[in-house]
Amino acid sequence: MVCHQLENKVEPIVGPSLVEISHIYKDNLKGYLKWCIEPGKKRKDVIQMPSMAHVGEKDLEAIYHWIMATTKGKKYTPPKETNFDPYMLTGDATKRPRIQRIFLPDTSPASIAVTIDGNHSLCWDTVSCRLRYIWIGGFIDGFPYWKSNGSSVAKLTGKVYYRSLPKLNSGFVSQNDEEPKFNGYNIIDSLPVFSYSIGSIEVTEAIQNKAGAITLHIKVTNAKSELKYQLGDLSETNLIHSNGRLENGVLILTAKEAASFKLTFQPKKIIK
Ligand code: HEM
Structure with missing residues (x-):
């Protein structure tokens, strides 16, 4: 009774239900006895059944007839295989902004x-304090992550069309090799505003939705001189920058221009 329920509503508590057992061993007392005396290892993610040899063949046979009688008329339906992210939203709920901490591909474990x-999504890395990549066509499928108990990464649903450079620490090129320091995020209009500092400069990066395009509204305080914002691979990206001049993938901004500027990202071609 501890290990075998009459019916398993969702998945086995320990072993298969009596209804499943009678489904497998109907008209096969011999096979049932063989299993009970010397159980094998059949199902994934369950313990191995201990041998019931000590019960004795006579009583095991009585249990068999009792199982068959108790489950008479009950139909066995195999549990549905779960192969989707149970936290994935469906319907209209998918159309609103979402923020999720989960292990993601090609970024530090502390990414968001x-x-x-x-439909339009991004990964922001809180270690290197920068937009890591943008994709279009969906959000994430966390199933590989949940299924592996956290040892695997979530899958991106859609296609990545923008990636920052892998080695650079921050979008802003630090003059003194200072490491960026993440200071947390606020949520405004359901979207995050990330805060970080590099040396004495303070930066906020607000993620915004501009008619379906992703805009980064970046504000820098305490900048004393010109700042360089290194952009990533733009070969598949249409980028609109509100301030500064773009030279070889680097946005050059005066301290005044850096105080508040916007970067808007769109894929170059419609990606299906
Ligand atoms: C007289 C008592 C028991 C009987 C008659 C019995 C019978 C069975 C049968 C017929 C199966 C199905 C084998 C198959 O799928 O071909 C099974 C599986 C299993 N039983 Fe029992 N069982 C008994 C006691 C227990 C106990 C006490 C436990 C837990 C400690 C247990 C745990 C399991 C588990 C985990 C499985 C699945 C094993 C696998 O698929 O690898 N059983 N049992």
């Missing part, structure tokens, strides 16, 4: 996935 509308 954000979607502005369930």
Whole structure:
């Protein structure tokens, strides 16, 4: 009674239900006895059944007839295989912004996935303090992560069309090799505003939805001189920058221009 319930509503508590047992061993007393005396290892993710040899063949046979009688008329339906992210939203709920901490591919473990509308999404890395990549066509499928108990990464649903450079620490090129320091995030209009500092400069990066495009509204305080913001691979990206001049993938901004500027990202071609 501890290990075998009459019916398993969701998945086995320990072993298969009596209804499943009678489904497998109906008209096969011999096979049942063989299993009970010398159980094998059949199912994944369950313990091995201990041998019931001590019960004795006579009583095991009585148990067999009792199982068959008790489960008479009950139909066995195999549990549905779960192969989707149980936290994935469906329907209209997918169209709103979401922020999710989860292990993601090609970034530090302390990264955050954000979607502005369930279709256009980005990964922001809180270690290197920068936008890591942007994709379009969906958000994430966390199933590989949940299934592996955290030892695997979530899958991106859609296609990445922008990636920052892998080695650079921050979007802002630090003059004195200072490491960026993440200071947390606020949520405004359901989307995050990330805060970090590099040396004496303070930066906020607000993620915004501009008619389905991803905009980064960046504000820098305490900048004393010109700042360089290193952009990533733009070969598949249409980038609109509100301030500064773009030279070889680097946005050059005066301290005044850096105080408040916007970067808007769109894929170059419609990606399906
Ligand atoms: C007289 C008592 C028991 C009887 C008659 C019995 C019978 C069975 C049968 C017929 C199966 C199915 C084998 C198959 O799928 O071909 C099974 C599986 C299993 N039983 Fe029992 N069982 C008994 C006691 C227990 C106890 C006490 C436990 C827990 C400690 C247990 C745990 C399991 C588990 C985990 C499985 C699945 C094993 C696998 O698929 O690898 N059983 N049992």
